[in-house]
Every structure is written in structure tokens, then in C-alpha cells.
Amino acid sequence: MNAPAVRFGAAALFLLLALPPARAWLEATMTRHMLVQIPLLVAVGVLLGGGLAARVRRALLTAAGGPLGGLTAAAFTSTYWMLPRALDAAVADVWVDAVKFATLPLLVGLPLALAWRPLGAVGRGFVWTNLISMLLFVGWLYVAAPVRVCNSYLTDDQAQAGWAMIQIAGLVFAAWFAALFVGRPRDAQRGAIGDNGLRPTPASRGQPLFR
Amino acid sequence: MRIGGRDLATTAAIALLGVAVLSWGSDGFTAFTAEAARRRQVLAEPRPLPAVGLEDQDGRRFSFADYAGRLLAVEFVYTRCDTVCYSLGAAFKQIRESVPAHRLGRDFALLSVSFDPVRDDPPRLREYAGRFGADGVHWRIARPADAGELAALLAAFGVVVVPDGLGGFEHNAAIHLVGRDGRLRRIADLDAVDAFVAGLERET
Numbered sequence: 434m435n436a437p438a439v440r441f442g443a444a445a446l447f448l449l450l451a452l453p454p455a456r457a458w459l460e461a462t463m464t465r466h467m468l469v470q471i472p473l474l475v476a477v478g479v480l481l482g483g484g485l486a487a488r489v490r491r492a493l494l495t496a497a498g499g500p501l502g503g504l505t506a507a508a509f510t511s512t513y514w515m516l517p518r519a520l521d522a523a524v525a526d527v528w529v530d531a532v533k534f535a536t537l538p539l540l541v542g543l544p545l546a547l548a549w550r551p552l553g554a555v556g557r558g559f560v561w562t563n564l565i566s567m568l569l570f571v572g573w574l575y576v577a578a579p580v581r582v583c584n585s586y587l588t589d590d591q592a593q594a595g596w597a598m599i600q601i602a603g604l605v606f607a608a609w610f611a612a613l614f615v616g617r618p619r620d621a622q623r624g625a626i627g628d629n630g631l632r633p634t635p636a637s638r639g640q641p642l643f644r
Numbered sequence: 645m646r647i648g649g650r651d652l653a654t655t656a657a658i659a660l661l662g663v664a665v666l667s668w669g670s671d672g673f674t675a676f677t678a679e680a681a682r683r684r685q686v687l688a689e690p691r692p693l694p695a696v697g698l699e700d701q702d703g704r705r706f707s708f709a710d711y712a713g714r715l716l717a718v719e720f721v722y723t724r725c726d727t728v729c730y731s732l733g734a735a736f737k738q739i740r741e742s743v744p745a746h747r748l749g750r751d752f753a754l755l756s757v758s759f760d761p762v763r764d765d766p767p768r769l770r771e772y773a774g775r776f777g778a779d780g781v782h783w784r785i786a787r788p789a790d791a792g793e794l795a796a797l798l799a800a801f802g803v804v805v806v807p808d809g810l811g812g813f814e815h816n817a818a819i820h821l822v823g824r825d826g827r828l829r830r831i832a833d834l835d836a837v838d839a840f841v842a843g844l845e846r847e848t
Contacts, residue, residue, distance in 0.1 A: 496654075497654065497658075498650075498651045498652075498653075498654025498655040498657075498658060499647060499648070499651035499654070499655070501647055501651060501652075501655045502651060502654045502655040502658050505655050505658045505659050505662065506658050506662070508662070509658070509659070509661075509662025509663075509665065509666065510662075512662075512666065513662075513665060513666055513669055516666075516669060516670060516676055517676060517677045517678070518669065518670065518675065518676055518677050518678045518680075518681055519669060521677070521678035521804075522678065525678075525804075580677075580679075581679075581814070581816070582676075582677050583677070583678070584677075584678045584679055584804035584806075584815075584816045585678075585804055585806060586806065587806060587808055587809075587814050588814065
């Protein structure tokens with residue numbers, strides 16, 4: 434897909450998510466809020482990053498402190514929106530929700546997209562393992578918690594969200610693990626030869642080294 | 645991945661900002677849920693209550709201002725509830741029995757407020773009073789006289805009511821203490837009745 438089409442996709446997805454009926458439906462249950470709406474808002478940022486010119490991507494990533502800075506911004510921002518209190522506030526107050534709609538694409542999805550290649554195989558592995566452990570930890574917490582953590586959501590809903598997180602963690606792990614070995618051998622190779630993302634090696638452009 | 649000095653400095657600044665925001669959003673890493681935050685806020689800064697008209701199980705009209713100068717324990721219920729509200733009713737009964745008889749009415753009163761005012765008319769409130777042994781004087785069961793004022797009342801207390809899809813509700817059930825000055829001062833768990841009653845002695 435070309436860049437304008439990707440940017441258009443990002444904008445369309447964002448507007449769709451921001452439609453009042455979509456917002457109301459997605460935020461009506463904890464499962465949809467945490468595991469559908471929030472990931473899709475992050476996806477908006479990822480798409481946006483993919484739709485930017487290489488020059489803009491480099492400038493933005495440099496300003497954000499390189500791949501490590503981008504990853505740090507994404508980690509803190511996503512952690513904030515995992516706080517049960519932040520979810521409750523987003524449901525109760527439309528302005529808090531507006532902040533959520535702005536920060537998840539711009540401070541999680543976009544920096545992840547910009548930092549993804551430069552991160553290298555080790556950095557990407559860190560992101561995946563971090564995601565899996567976070568899903569497992571929060572999921573287990575929600576299943577085992579004796580109290581309702583969100584005033585806006587039912588106890589059953591909390592347990593359901595917890596189980597869904599554990600299942601997603603399993604799926605993400607399986608997919609990541611499979612990709613390491615069978616799916617995309619070039620990915621592993623790319624990290625191994627020291628890809629810094631700023632000056633892509635032929636391999637990291639997806640071209641064979643020898644023709 | 646190569647990391648330069650400038651990148652490291654920027655990353656450190658982002659991390660510091662991140663920690664600051666997380667700390668701000670959780671009251672210094674102490675309140676991760678809205679319920680914990682509500683309890684802290686009330687303790688730190690007792691909240692004034694709105695002048696909402698209430699109607700009790702005998703159809704008498706009153707308001708929170710009528711309790712000025714006394715301590716008032718408030719719970720939120722709906723009379724069809726038989727799960728958490730049952731624990732609430734039981735907790736309130738336990739409080740009533742633990743408070744010295746000479747304080748009841750004179751210095752301390754209990755009030756159960758229904759957040760389902762359309763269904764919970766005075767006869768239903770009376771039936772609820774009977775179920776838990778509320779006398780209707782020192783422990784009244786009430787509903788907002790005007791259902792339109794319910795939202796303001798719940799917002800003032802920080803109570804969130806969610807329909808459970810089966811015709812009932814779930815809510816952040818707790819025991820609320822309104823001080824002699826008419827402000828919401830303390831919020832306690834249902835199973836912390838002893839501590840709640842002991843705390844009454846410390847209220848000025």
C-alpha cells in the first residue's frame with residue numbers, strides 16, 4: 434500500500450472509533466474497551482507512522498530520543514491507560530477520553546512504528562515479551578482479584594476481560610515464537626547483522642544480498 | 645541499535661516525565677482504582693453534599709441538612725437487590741447494634757438511599773426497612789424525591805451504578821460517613837464495621 438492510502442486508513446479508523454455510537458459500544462464492557470478499542474487506537478498510530486515519508490519518520494524518531502526514547506514513551510503511556518482508574522475516568526469524562534484518543538495513537542502506536550525496525554531483533558523481542566507478560570499479569574490479576582477494580586464495569590466483565598487477556602497472551606506468544614523459527618527467517622537475520630534502521634542494509638529492505 | 649548521548653538524555657527525560665504522570669495519576673502510587681481515589685479524596689478534603697430532596701419509607705420529605713450537628717451513616721441500595729446490598733443491610737444493622745443506644749438519634753443516625761427511585765416507592769422502602777430491622781426514625785430508608793436529582797446525588801458521593809443486564813445493578817457499595825458539618829468525610833468497606841464504629845468516637 435502507498436503512503437497516502439495508509440494515512441487515509443489511519444484517519445478513517447480514528448474517525449470510526451471516535452463516532453459516539455462506536456465509542457459507547459466499545460466502552461460499554463471492559464473487554465471491548467481494553468482489548469478492542471485501545472489496541473485499535475494504537476493501530477491508528479502504527480498506520481500513521483507507516484504512512485509518513487522516511488525523512489519525516491527519521492526526524493520524528495530523532496526528536497523522540499531514538500528507538501529507546503520512543504519505546505519508553507510507548508511503555509509509560511500504555512501503562513497509564515492500563516490503570517483501572519484511568520479506564521473509569523475515560524468512561525466517566527469525555528475530556529479524559531479525548532486525551533486517551535490522542536495519546537494512544539501519538540504516544541504508543543506512532544513511536545512503536547517509528548522505532549520498530551531500528552530496535553533490532555533484541556529490542557523487538559523485548560516488546561513482545563513485555564506485552565505477553567503484561568497481558569498475563571493483568572489478566573491473572575483481573576481473574577483473581579477479590580474486588581471490582583473498575584466502578585464502571587461489572588465483576589463478571591472484569592473476569593471475562595482477564596481470561597481474554599490470558600488467551601491473547603497465549604496467542605501472541607505462539608505467533609511470535611512461530612515467527613522466530615518458521616514464519617519470516619529474514620527478520621531474525623536482519624537483527625543479527627546489526628540493523629540500525631537509519632541506514633538500512635540491503636537485507637533490511639527486504640532485498641536478497643546476492644542476486 | 646546505537647544509542648548516542650543525546651538519545652539517552654531524551655530517553656531519561658521521557659522516563660522521568662512518565663514516572664511523574666503515573667505518580668500523578670495514582671496519587672503517588674497509592675490509588676490505582678477510582679474507588680481508592682474517591683476514599684482518599686474524601687479523607688483529605690471532606691465534600692459538601694447537594695441539597696437533594698429525599699422521601700422516606702413513610703413518605704416524609706427531608707434533606708441532608710436536617711441531620712446537621714449529627715453524624716450520619718449513608719449507604720446506597722436498591723430494594724430488589726439480594727447480593728451485595730444484603731451485606732450492606734447486614735453491615736448497617738451491625739452498626740446500629742454497635743453504636744451506644746444513647747447516641748442513636750441524638751448524635752448518630754443511619755440512612756439507606758435507593759438509587760432506583762422509580763421502582764422503590766415508600767411501600768417497597770418500608771418492606772426493606774422491615775427486612776433489616778430499620779426503625780424508620782434513627783435508621784430511615786429513602787429515595788430522591790425527584791428522580792431527576794439522582795445523578796447529582798450519586799455524583800456528589802462518587803457512587804457509580806451499572807445495570808447488570810439482568811434487571812439489577814452493580815455499584816461500588818460502601819459505608820459513607822457524613823460529618824456534623826454536613827460534609828462527606830469518610831468511606832469504609834462493608835466488612836470494616838468495627839473500625840467504622842470506633843472511628844465515630846474520633847469525629848469532632
